[in-house]
Amino acid sequence: MSDRATSTTINFGSIIYLKNKQSNQYLISANAGKTKRYYWPYLSTNSKKKVALQLVPSSGRQMSFIQSLNWWLNPFHNRSQYYETSDFKNNDLVSGAELKIKTSESKVGNHDTLGAFRDSDDCYYWEEGYDDLRQGWILTKVDPKTREPITDKEVHIYDGDEVYITNLAKGNQRLAADDRDQGYITTKEGASDSWIVERAPQRQIGEDEWFDYYKTFSYFSPEAIREGCYPRIMKQEKPTEKAIVLVHGLTDSPYFMTAIADHFFKLNYNVYIPLLKGHGLKIPSGMEGVSLSAWQANVKFAIEAAAKEATQISIGGLSTGGALSCYMAEKHSEITGAVYLFSAALRIAGGMGSGNIKESLLRSFMANLLDSRGPLIGENPYRYGRMDKDGARVLSEQIKEIDKLIKTLSPKSPFPKPVFAAHSEWDDAAAIQGIEALSMVSDLNQFRFFRIQREAAVGHAELVLSAPVQGASRILEYSNPKFAEMMDAITEFDQVMTEKTNQAGIFQLEALRDRLQAQEDLKQEDLKQEDLQDTEQEQKAKVDSMVERHRQILAEPEALIRYATIAQAVYDLESANQQLESLDCELIDESERADTWFLDGLQAMCVRYPKGGTDELILAYRGTDKFNPADLITDGSIGRMLVSFSGDDIARAVIRSAMEEKIPLNADEIIEKTLRDVAEDVAVYLAEKVTLAGQIAGRLVNAMKYYEEKADNLDFGQYRKITVVGHSLGGLIAAHVAYWANVQYEREIHCHTFNSAPGAKYTSMDEDGNLVYGDGQYNPDIANRIINHRIIGDSVSGLPLPIGADEEGFPYAHLGYIYNWRPFEADSYTSIAVHSLEQFIQDLKFETEHLVGIAPAPVGTVYW
Numbered sequence: 001m002s003d004r005a006t007s008t009t010i011n012f013g014s015i016i017y018l019k020n021k022q023s024n025q026y027l028i029s030a031n032a033g034k035t036k037r038y039y040w041p042y043l044s045t046n047s048k049k050k051v052a053l054q055l056v057p058s059s060g061r062q063m064s065f066i067q068s069l070n071w072w073l074n075p076f077h078n079r080s081q082y083y084e085t086s087d088f089k090n091n092d093l094v095s096g097a098e099l100k101i102k103t104s105e106s107k108v109g110n111h112d113t114l115g116a117f118r119d120s121d122d123c124y125y126w127e128e129g130y131d132d133l134r135q136g137w138i139l140t141k142v143d144p145k146t147r148e149p150i151t152d153k154e155v156h157i158y159d160g161d162e163v164y165i166t167n168l169a170k171g172n173q174r175l176a177a178d179d180r181d182q183g184y185i186t187t188k189e190g191a192s193d194s195w196i197v198e199r200a201p202q203r204q205i206g207e208d209e210w211f212d213y214y215k216t217f218s219y220f221s222p223e224a225i226r227e228g229c230y231p232r233i234m235k236q237e238k239p240t241e242k243a244i245v246l247v248h249g250l251t252d253s254p255y256f257m258t259a260i261a262d263h264f265f266k267l268n269y270n271v272y273i274p275l276l277k278g279h280g281l282k283i284p285s286g287m288e289g290v291s292l293s294a295w296q297a298n299v300k301f302a303i304e305a306a307a308k309e310a311t312q313i314s315i316g317g318l319s320t321g322g323a324l325s326c327y328m329a330e331k332h333s334e335i336t337g338a339v340y341l342f343s344a345a346l347r348i349a350g351g352m353g354s355g356n357i358k359e360s361l362l363r364s365f366m367a368n369l370l371d372s373r374g375p376l377i378g379e380n381p382y383r384y385g386r387m388d389k390d391g392a393r394v395l396s397e398q399i400k401e402i403d404k405l406i407k408t409l410s411p412k413s414p415f416p417k418p419v420f421a422a423h424s425e426w427d428d429a430a431a432i433q434g435i436e437a438l439s440m441v442s443d444l445n446q447f448r449f450f451r452i453q454r455e456a457a458v459g460h461a462e463l464v465l466s467a468p469v470q471g472a473s474r475i476l477e478y479s480n481p482k483f484a485e486m487m488d489a490i491t492e493f494d495q496v497m498t499e500k501t502n503q504a505g506i507f508q509l510e511a512l513r514d515r516l517q518a519q520e521d522l523k524q525e526d527l528k529q530e531d532l533q534d535t536e537q538e539q540k541a542k543v544d545s546m547v548e549r550h551r552q553i554l555a556e557p558e559a560l561i562r563y564a565t566i567a568q569a570v571y572d573l574e575s576a577n578q579q580l581e582s583l584d585c586e587l588i589d590e591s592e593r594a595d596t597w598f599l600d601g602l603q604a605m606c607v608r609y610p611k612g613g614t615d616e617l618i619l620a621y622r623g624t625d626k627f628n629p630a631d632l633i634t635d636g637s638i639g640r641m642l643v644s645f646s647g648d649d650i651a652r653a654v655i656r657s658a659m660e661e662k663i664p665l666n667a668d669e670i671i672e673k674t675l676r677d678v679a680e681d682v683a684v685y686l687a688e689k690v691t692l693a694g695q696i697a698g699r700l701v702n703a704m705k706y707y708e709e710k711a712d713n714l715d716f717g718q719y720r721k722i723t724v725v726g727h728s729l730g731g732l733i734a735a736h737v738a739y740w741a742n743v744q745y746e747r748e749i750h751c752h753t754f755n756s757a758p759g760a761k762y763t764s765m766d767e768d769g770n771l772v773y774g775d776g777q778y779n780p781d782i783a784n785r786i787i788n789h790r791i792i793g794d795s796v797s798g799l800p801l802p803i804g805a806d807e808e809g810f811p812y813a814h815l816g817y818i819y820n821w822r823p824f825e826a827d828s829y830t831s832i833a834v835h836s837l838e839q840f841i842q843d844l845k846f847e848t849e850h851l852v853g854i855a856p857a858p859v860g861t862v863y864w
Contacts, residue, residue: 136168247321316340346434623728731756786816
């Protein structure tokens with residue numbers, strides 16, 4: 001182990017406390033705002049409450065595919081905002097360094113990055129990348145004599161230094177205590193406020209911690225890494241000819257390789273365990289910025305370090321670490337020993353070829369759409385609490401490279417290194433077929449397959465654990481009951497491969513048996529793959545089509561403005577013409593129904609847009625009118641649906657009757673039939689008829705009825721494009737009508753809703769990545785044409801709340817896709833204000849890059 005140099009310098013990655021010198025107050029735990037859209041940094045003289053902060057490089061804008069696409073498509077975007085961080089010689093902080101400040105508080109999740117709003121200058125914690133310039137800061141040391149900032153970038157920052165902290169986007173505006181709101185912080189031009197940087201107490205340093213690793217990879221430091229997750233090095237007291245590099249898996253850390261490492265150390269190996277970029281951090285920001293080349297660089301550094309001390313270099317790893325080891329062993333001549341694979345992710349698990357489909361999805365933009373973006377830190381101290389899709393995408397890229405490699409090999413030209421592979425048949429993460437495929441192109445004399453039968457129930461990561469990982473109240477990871485037996489097999493394999501004697505023949509019979517079994521398994525898999533080739537091509541075409549569709553939507557902000565304005569105009573039919581004229585639109589039909597079904601209050605209109613070669617017909621449904629008693633009753637019924645599911649079967653069955661049976665769309669006939677099917681009891685029938693079913697089911701059915709009437713009377717077939725729009729409750733209606741109309745009329749009908757309420761139907765994603773409506777019997781492409789636009793913070797569209805479930809999952813969800821937009825002036829908004837269409841339209845006119853994410857609308861998810 002390298003000796004740790006004692007130093008008081010502050011580095012990138014350091015965990016520190018910040019104290020305002022003028023007020024003697026520390027930054028402490030943040031306050032949550034009333035709407036909980038942001039967390040507000042707070043100051044206090046109580047030093048016991050001070051919160052640990054991390055200083056990380058300000059590396060510029062990091063965006064998902066869709067966000068990048070949105071910026072690229074917006075010709076008015078000021079691209080000068082893309083900037084590069086100054087290139088410092090080492091990891092030490094110097095005066096003038098550009099950085100980001102992150103809080104370590106678990107309650108804020110990934111909303112942990114300090115920033116300042118553009119207008120109010122108030123400071124907030126929110127997700128990194130929300131506004132990279134205003135979340136960037138310049139830290140300069142204060143000259144104690146002149147009180148001016150020191151601009152010499154050779155001057156280092158030390159523990160206890162006094163600094164100014166200036167916002168990267170705001171010129172001379174410095175971080176300061178807020179005079180208006182006591183206890184909070186803001187930015188002020190030319191503020192005299194300075195801050196004392198205090199290094200937080202460091203974690204206990206591990207005996208085997210690898211400090212040379214930090215010098216090469218400056219994004220790691222002892223302060224930044226969680227206890228037990230650090231890179232490790234174990235060197236024999238006397239020189240040895242053998243060394244091994246052990247690589248951990250996706251989301252976990254070197255801790256998982258320690259039991260394996262101890263065994264190899266007993267076999268007289270030097271052991272090197274690198275930490276892959278993005279892993280093991282106290283304050284992780286997802287895995288944005290990770291890449292296959294970065295992970296391979298981590299492993300290559302360990303290989304080169306091992307080669308300086310030994311001549312027989314082996315490599316191995318768990319899961320993703322196994323995939324990296326397999327690839328690096330073939331590519332790097334320094335690997336002269338064996339390859340040890342533990343639950344190696346050479347293929348992603350999944351029946352009937354779905355693993356291959358998952359891999360292709362991970363390599364597409366869908367990885368961004370499917371990312372949950374929840375906090376990575378969970379209960380397990382040695383691994384992250386969830387799978388990060390950026391990391392999974394890198395793994396899929398490595399698997400693709402391994403597939404290419406295996407295709408170049410054969411028994412006559414086998415894999416060039418000895419292989420020990422341990423894998424459980426019970427593994428539901430990494431497919432055992434990946435090991436079988438490798439065995440088919442390996443030398444029988446040099447391949448040992450330690451196959452754990454399904455009956456042993458050994459999980460994916462459990463395979464490398466000799467002892468369980470214990471949480472506060474439960475076991476988080478169980479140990480491998482076959483661990484000792486697996487170590488004995490490694491000892492035997494090591495002895496045979498090291499001595500390189502004829503004893504290698506003892507593996508031949510067992511390897512031949514495994515190979516014959518693998519041949520049969522792979523033969524069956526190949527038959528399945530032949531059937532799935534067309535399916536995978538179709539899947540790729542669907543993904544490409546989906547990308548193109550989102551690209552077209554983002555390329556036409558004026559169309560989004562038009563749809564939002566029409567959704568607003570339907571609220572006031574008397575003045576609608578005036579609003580529509582400004583859009584070059586023509587009102588061709590309007591309808592207001594108050595008596596078709598017990599205070600229904602349906603209000604809708606048809607608008608023609610003849611410009612741009614589209615000749616488009618747009619149907620708009622009105623949302624809640626707060627002065628309309630019928631609407632208030634209807635909304636009250638929606639509230640009742642959230643706490644009682646007694647009426648949901650009725651509303652659901654009404655929609656099914658209209659869609660599945662395609663019976664005449666007469667509201668009375670449909671509801672009478674449905675009520676008889678669902679509630680035989682007369683008392684229940686009467687109670688539901690005048691409450692839930694009356695307001696919700698009746699309005700939906702009448703909305704469909706209006707569409708059908710106009711489709712006949714106005715000859716919808718003459719229009720090249722039909723779009724349905726609505727806001728709030730009108731958005732709920734619009735989405736369901738659009739889906740029904742796609743089924744009923746078998747043509748592409750589009751839908752855009754704005755801050756829509758969730759509907760009473762279940763939407764999910766199938767294993768092929770398609771949105772599925774209900775039980776999946778209809779074409780999922782229909783749901784892909786429904787777009788819900790919502791402003792972050794809106795409470796109406798943020799439903800459904802996960803408070804219950806039925807046999808199809810939580811019954812209240814959005815259809816299609818959700819486009820999440822952040823408000824133009826987010827700090828001045830309340831959840832009520834952001835619901836209105838007026839500000840939404842204004843935001844669209846000025847900054848369409850305020851789209852912060854696109855996601856399918858799965859059941860039971862709150863988007864805000």
